[in-house]
Amino acid sequence: MSAPVGEAPVQRDGSGKPRTGRRVRQVRELGILLALVLLVAVTTLYNPGFLMAQNVRDLLLGATLLTILAVGQSMVLITRNVDLSVGSVLGLSAFAVGVLFVSFPGLPVPLAALAGVLVGTACGLVNGLLVAATRVPALVVTLGTLYIFRGIDHWWASGRQINAADMPPAFLGIGRATVLGLPVPALLALAVVLAAGWCLSSYRSGRELYAVGSDPHAARLAGIPVDRRVFIPFVVNGSLAGLAGVLYAARFGTVDATVGTGLELEVVAAAVVGGVAIFGGSGTVYGAALGALLLTTIGAALPVLRVDAFWQQAIVGLLILVAIGLDRLLALRTARRLRGGGSRGA
Amino acid sequence: MTAHPQPPPLLSLVGVTKSFGTVHALQGVSLDVCAGEVHALCGENGAGKSTLVKAVAGVHRPDAGHIEVAGTPVYFSAPADAQRAGVAVIHQEPTLFPDLSVAENIFMGRQPLARGRRIDRAAMHAECDRLFARLSVRIAPDRPARGLSIADQQLVEIAKALSFDARVLVMDEPTAALSGTEVDRLFAIARSLRDRGTAVVFISHRFDEVFALCDRITVMRDGRHISTDPVSDLSMDAVVRRMVGRDVDTLFPKEDTEKGRTVLEVEVLTRAGVFSDVGFRVRVGEIVALAGLVGAGRSEVVRALFGVDRYDSGTVRIAGSLLPPGRPAAAMAAGVALVPEDRRNQGLVMELSTGRNATLTRRWALSRFGLLRRRAEEQAARFWIERLQVKAGSLTEPVATLSGGNQQKVVLAKWLATEPRVLIVDEPTRGIDVGTKAEVHRLLSRLAGQGIAVVMVSSELPEVLGMADRVLVMSEGRITAELSREEATEESVMHAATTRAMEVSG
Numbered sequence: 102m103s104a105p106v107g108e109a110p111v112q113r114d115g116s117g118k119p120r121t122g123r124r125v126r127q128v129r130e131l132g133i134l135l136a137l138v139l140l141v142a143v144t145t146l147y148n149p150g151f152l153m154a155q156n157v158r159d160l161l162l163g164a165t166l167l168t169i170l171a172v173g174q175s176m177v178l179i180t181r182n183v184d185l186s187v188g189s190v191l192g193l194s195a196f197a198v199g200v201l202f203v204s205f206p207g208l209p210v211p212l213a214a215l216a217g218v219l220v221g222t223a224c225g226l227v228n229g230l231l232v233a234a235t236r237v238p239a240l241v242v243t244l245g246t247l248y249i250f251r252g253i254d255h256w257w258a259s260g261r262q263i264n265a266a267d268m269p270p271a272f273l274g275i276g277r278a279t280v281l282g283l284p285v286p287a288l289l290a291l292a293v294v295l296a297a298g299w300c301l302s303s304y305r306s307g308r309e310l311y312a313v314g315s316d317p318h319a320a321r322l323a324g325i326p327v328d329r330r331v332f333i334p335f336v337v338n339g340s341l342a343g344l345a346g347v348l349y350a351a352r353f354g355t356v357d358a359t360v361g362t363g364l365e366l367e368v369v370a371a372a373v374v375g376g377v378a379i380f381g382g383s384g385t386v387y388g389a390a391l392g393a394l395l396l397t398t399i400g401a402a403l404p405v406l407r408v409d410a411f412w413q414q415a416i417v418g419l420l421i422l423v424a425i426g427l428d429r430l431l432a433l434r435t436a437r438r439l440r441g442g443g444s445r446g447a
Numbered sequence: 448m449t450a451h452p453q454p455p456p457l458l459s460l461v462g463v464t465k466s467f468g469t470v471h472a473l474q475g476v477s478l479d480v481c482a483g484e485v486h487a488l489c490g491e492n493g494a495g496k497s498t499l500v501k502a503v504a505g506v507h508r509p510d511a512g513h514i515e516v517a518g519t520p521v522y523f524s525a526p527a528d529a530q531r532a533g534v535a536v537i538h539q540e541p542t543l544f545p546d547l548s549v550a551e552n553i554f555m556g557r558q559p560l561a562r563g564r565r566i567d568r569a570a571m572h573a574e575c576d577r578l579f580a581r582l583s584v585r586i587a588p589d590r591p592a593r594g595l596s597i598a599d600q601q602l603v604e605i606a607k608a609l610s611f612d613a614r615v616l617v618m619d620e621p622t623a624a625l626s627g628t629e630v631d632r633l634f635a636i637a638r639s640l641r642d643r644g645t646a647v648v649f650i651s652h653r654f655d656e657v658f659a660l661c662d663r664i665t666v667m668r669d670g671r672h673i674s675t676d677p678v679s680d681l682s683m684d685a686v687v688r689r690m691v692g693r694d695v696d697t698l699f700p701k702e703d704t705e706k707g708r709t710v711l712e713v714e715v716l717t718r719a720g721v722f723s724d725v726g727f728r729v730r731v732g733e734i735v736a737l738a739g740l741v742g743a744g745r746s747e748v749v750r751a752l753f754g755v756d757r758y759d760s761g762t763v764r765i766a767g768s769l770l771p772p773g774r775p776a777a778a779m780a781a782g783v784a785l786v787p788e789d790r791r792n793q794g795l796v797m798e799l800s801t802g803r804n805a806t807l808t809r810r811w812a813l814s815r816f817g818l819l820r821r822r823a824e825e826q827a828a829r830f831w832i833e834r835l836q837v838k839a840g841s842l843t844e845p846v847a848t849l850s851g852g853n854q855q856k857v858v859l860a861k862w863l864a865t866e867p868r869v870l871i872v873d874e875p876t877r878g879i880d881v882g883t884k885a886e887v888h889r890l891l892s893r894l895a896g897q898g899i900a901v902v903m904v905s906s907e908l909p910e911v912l913g914m915a916d917r918v919l920v921m922s923e924g925r926i927t928a929e930l931s932r933e934e935a936t937e938e939s940v941m942h943a944a945t946t947r948a949m950e951v952s953g
Contacts, residue, residue, distance in 0.1 A: 308551060311544070311547055312556075315546040316545065320555075322526045323526065
């Protein structure tokens with residue numbers, strides 16, 4: 102059945118109906134942006150010093166790690182999986198970089214950084230293989246590796262702490278360097294966000310991640326290599342957690358075995374607040390990055406607003422509930438609207 | 448339609464065999480489907496149609512035999528291989544990605560690419576519009592698939608098939624959830640595909656549709672190919688006879704029982720969109736079968752009358768007194784027991800012990816001051832387990848360790864322990880081997896003899912014919928026939944089960 106005869110002219114959607122799918126997604130990310138702007142505005146009104154260049158720089162620097170981790174986590178979440186081990190992976194990578202500098206003081210900085218990323222890649226490889234090959238739920242697998250990686254970290258460190266004095270100034274400089282007034286790590290995070298967002302939206306393999314998360318069974322029937330599409334996000338996420346570990350070491354200069362403990366839930370929270378569905382299939386890394394920025398900004402704004410630090414976690418929790426409630430509301434409204442406008446015989 | 452010339456058939460199955468464990472789903476099935484024909488596949492539930500479809504789709508790999516497309520042997524190791532060979536399958540269950548756009552659903556994995564292997568979204572949407580124009584429908588390419596009606600979901604699937612120039616299109620029960628006009632539109636599309644030289648395989652339980660649309664009919668039974676004939680050589684009765692033709696033997700030890708007074712009385716029970724105007728009476732000592740095809744609404748009726756599901760109007764009476772709707776506890780107190788179809792999920796608590804499961808319905812009677820008395824519980828369990836001859840290693844083992852047949856007996860024990868007056872069993876022997884089936888049947892027959900009114904929902908015709916004193920046939924939510932034991936034959940039941948409800952009521 103090739104070259105159909107009597108082809109009807111191509112009809113553009115000329116009914117003036119809004120292209121619903123994309124609009125909803127935009128609304129979702131706009132919502133977070135709006136919340137962010139509102140928060141910054143209120144805080145600045147209260148204390149005009151909040152928007153000073155140095156403060157903004159600190160804020161962006163602070164959001165860097167969470168943003169990079171949230172991007173990786175989103176890719177995993179989109180395939181209907183989760184990676185709880187990222188905090189441990191970050192810790193392991195950060196410590197590995199520190200140990201490398203202690204053992205080989207003359208080591209070139211890029212090589213050490215690469216080594217840190219590769220440690221993360223290896224961890225991601227383990228997670229991905231376990232999830233894809235054994236088909237054990239990712240929640241369980243990565244809960245296991247969370248403790249295993251952390252255990253390795255503790256065994257390796259055996260109580261040691263690596264200090265800024267052990268690391269070359271060139272390496273520590275990464276954490277402080279700026280380009281056009283913006284911190285280099287923040288620019289790096291931005292590059293990660295844009296690259297991941299581009300891959301997810303414009304390449305077949307990226308779209309297939311959404312397909313797998315949306316309906317794994319249907320994905321198999323559509324001929325998508327489901328196991329491979331589940332595996333790769335874990336590896337990418339591991340690498341990004343490794344990168345975050347390197348940046349951690351460069352920024353803080355002090356590394357021990359407890360670095361990154363408990364970070365995983367904050368990362369998942371950032372992604373969920375940013376509109377990434379916990380059951381896969383929808384959300385963007387842009388949203389997740391905005392979510393990370395929002396959480397960090399809340400952390401910075403509350404002391405300025407003289408809100409007790411104890412409230413910070415409760416507010417983050419509330420935000421998660423609001424985000425999920427908003428998603429549900431939007432989904433219901435879209436569903437109602439879509440049911441109205443199905444196909445029409447031409 | 449003009450007469451077909453005879454090129455090699457587009458799709459051939461040659462001696463295809465497929466087993467799952469001890470179940471032989473397909474046994475040496477051979478079948479030819481030619482270009483430019485709509486080929487119907489008929490058979491009872493479990494005849495092997497869906498397995499055949501999955502073999503053609505590359506989901507199952509045949510144990511023996513092979514598949515040919517346009518005369519060339521093909522070996523599908525994954526659904527993608529079947530697609531590449533030009534075989535498109537519209538499965539019974541939906542296979543769309545609800546979160547993705549319609550266009551992405553159609554082109555997933557085959558999106559048109561621009562420079563740098565980037566997805567060319569504009570080209571994809573244009574191509575999508577063109578496909579829908581060919582089908583004479585309009586669905587916005589960038590709306591998400593979530594919320595599409597079943598009919599529109601099928602149109603998306605058909606557009607997907609068109610998009611990779613499928614030469615063979617298989618539709619597994621596509622009309623089951625469609626309205627009349629939607630069916631007409633689907634048929635028009637199927638005919639136009641056929642006229643362009645596509646081989647269409649059509650599976651449906653509705654004979655009127657099969658005869659209206661198809662050129663040839665293949666009948667399957669018990670995983671075997673029975674016959675393939677042009678529609679013009681067949682009558683509906685002939686197809687039904689071939690579908691059901693098997694022996695009804697001593698599998699069904701039905702005892703004659705004394706029929707007493709009416710104990711269950713259902714009147715004009717209706718739930719909008721699910722079933723309507725369902726009414727029947729069951730007397731003491733009687734076994735009444737609710738027959739019909741899967742999806743006819745039988746399970747829904749018994750669930751509603753037991754009070755698990757709600758109903759919109761109608762009444763249920765037990766021995767003359769009205770049963771309040773939506774309250775299973777009241778139904779149980781009035782002496783109604785429901786043995787559900789899905790025993791793994793609804794009938795048993797798989798992790799609990801056999802003994803606990805058997806006494807779950809009587810936990811208040813067996814307790815003192817709200818605490819279960821272990822001794823009483825164990826005695827009660829042992830009594831029923833022995834009476835039903837459940838082969839369980841120990842009463843304390845989880846019930847999940849038992850075989851399917853024994854699990855079913857535990858479910859029965861659980862409900863018999865409440866000493867019901869009305870016992871409703873939904874598909875009592877599904878997934879049970881032949882030997883145990885006969886045992887379950889003997890048990891039901893004996894229970895009827897002891898003065899219990901039995902309502903049996905069953906999709907297995909031999910079981911219906913062998914066990915029931917009366918057969919109520921349902922189709923599309925309505926009772927389309929009430930047959931006495933003498934009147935009930937495979938033909939008469941199948942005929943009533945495949946009648947569209949409209950014809951009866953109108």
